[in-house]
Amino acid sequence: MIRTVYVVIRFSLFYFGVIPECKRISPSKKHHFRNREAGQNCPKCGIKMKHYKGKLVNHKIHYDAVTVGHILPQSLGGSHSKWQIQPECKICNAAHGAVLAELIHQYGRSKWDVPYFVLLKFVVYSAGQIKSTSFNKFENEFQRHLFRLKETAGLID
Numbered sequence: 001m002i003r004t005v006y007v008v009i010r011f012s013l014f015y016f017g018v019i020p021e022c023k024r025i026s027p028s029k030k031h032h033f034r035n036r037e038a039g040q041n042c043p044k045c046g047i048k049m050k051h052y053k054g055k056l057v058n059h060k061i062h063y064d065a066v067t068v069g070h071i072l073p074q075s076l077g078g079s080h081s082k083w084q085i086q087p088e089c090k091i092c093n094a095a096h097g098a099v100l101a102e103l104i105h106q107y108g109r110s111k112w113d114v115p116y117f118v119l120l121k122f123v124v125y126s127a128g129q130i131k132s133t134s135f136n137k138f139e140n141e142f143q144r145h146l147f148r149l150k151e152t153a154g155l156i157d
């Protein structure tokens with residue numbers, strides 16, 4: 001629950017201009033994170049994740065690549081602190097991003113076109129600690145993208 005409260009506060013401070021967007025995570029921090037988390041199962045889909053050292057990972061080929069998953073997307077004010085990142089497979093990470101991209105597309109061209117409470121709902125859903133039917137729409141979208149990405153990676157016949 002504390003994670004949800006934390007991301008809601010952080011997102012709100014970002015949305016209302018109190019804190020800026022974080023700089024991108026450094027390549028060395030990314031490398032250490034992937035190295036450390038390789039071999040774990042993805043918390044979202046359960047696949048055993050691998051570290052493709054020194055490779056630019058592609059979801060079609062390296063679908064099981066361990067990636068730095070931001071619980072609160074960086075574009076919504078997320079940082080790279082321990083609290084806000086978790087290892088996720090390439091496909092789940094991409095599907096989460098696709099849900100946000102589609103949400104933005106429904107309202108306009110940028111996240112600033114999306115009403116605060118709509119993004120807030122997405123943020124609470126992303127924190128993953130509250131299971132409520134009001135998140136069904138996001139969960140269905142996530143599953144749809146996951147399926148589509150798995151299909152393009154040749155994981156589904």
Ligand SMILES: [Zn+2]
Binds near residue numbers: 042043045088
């Ligand atoms: Zn996954």
